[in-house]
Amino acid sequence: MRPFTLNYTFPRGLPTVAMPYHFDEARQLNVLPDGRPAVSDPDLLLAAGTTTSTAGSQTHFDD
Numbered sequence: 001m002r003p004f005t006l007n008y009t010f011p012r013g014l015p016t017v018a019m020p021y022h023f024d025e026a027r028q029l030n031v032l033p034d035g036r037p038a039v040s041d042p043d044l045l046l047a048a049g050t051t052t053s054t055a056g057s058q059t060h061f062d063d
Helices: 042-048
Strands: 022-024 029-031
Touching: none
Parallel strands: none
Antiparallel strands: 022 029
């Protein structure tokens, strides 16, 4: 059941966001499509604020 107030809070639904990095299980960090660690891209860090992942422990940064 959808709460009544959400009809006014999010009338168009949530936008789909495509993250420009993915979690590499072998390296245990987020990587860019070209294989570099996501934390090495200053423009990405400025836009996203962080490159944390919930793939492992949620108490520390993966990068």
